Amino acid sequence: MAIKARLGKLSLPDNPEPFILEQLAVNAIEPLAVSMRHALHVYTLPDFHRDPFDRLLIAQAQLENLPIITADPQIASYPVEVVW
Structure with a gap:
């Protein structure tokens, strides 16, 4: 932000x-800390999105089964729920 x-x-x-x-x-809203598990999961993601912070958010969303609130259309390329 x-x-x-x-x-x-x-x-x-x-x-x-x-x-x-x-x-x-x-x-x-409860903040979600970045764990080693989240950081390592970034490595497994396809390269649809090149922004490292967005890739970390995608990893967290996948592992924690959480939606991502974003207007970034590239994030919808991943198997995550996108709200916006």
């Missing part, structure tokens, strides 16, 4: 931490 905000692709308050913490609570 911070990278997207710095690139002008996401609008966040000047101090985003309180906003993000509030949104996590309001929407009952």
